[in-house]
Amino acid sequence: MDPSHNPSHNPSHTPSPTPVSALEQALHAARALVLADLASGEVAAADVVSMVEESVTQRRWWVEQWPDGVTFVAGLVAQDVQDALLERYGRWPICPVCGSGDPHALEVEPELGPDPHWVCHKAGVKVAAVGSLGAASGGPGPS
Secondary structure: OOHHHOHHHOOOOOOOOOOOOHHHHHHHHHHHHHHHHHHHOOOOOHHHHHHHHHHHHHHHHHHHHOHHHHHHHHHHHHHHHHHHHHHHOOOOOEOOOOOOOOOOEOEEEOOOOOOOEEEEOOOOEEEEEOOOHHHHOOOOOOO
16 A cells, blocks of 8 residues: 555644634633733732632633633633632722722622623722723733
């Protein structure tokens, strides 16, 4: 048998790379957005980054169970990290809009939907898209 007729023996045949799934793209994007927000507030210590990784792992399973939820991952990871930080350290992110009164945290809206934003319910305003807190608070924006 002539090996040139067998594609598995043809050195010019290179397998195409496996495309990254929509789930993995969404998880990588969510990780990057939340890390950008954490870094803008100088909160991205190693243990906090571990909180992000834990959330991404849990949300991977969640989206595998409910594939239609893939567009909600960034907001959910942001909420997971916010909750984990509250348990360990306190409120995050602190509202940069309200200059007086008790400091309060922003909230993610929609709670379960695409295009999540950090919102101040006290002032009733959208402060920034998840991943863009640095620009809203006067810090460095996402790179």
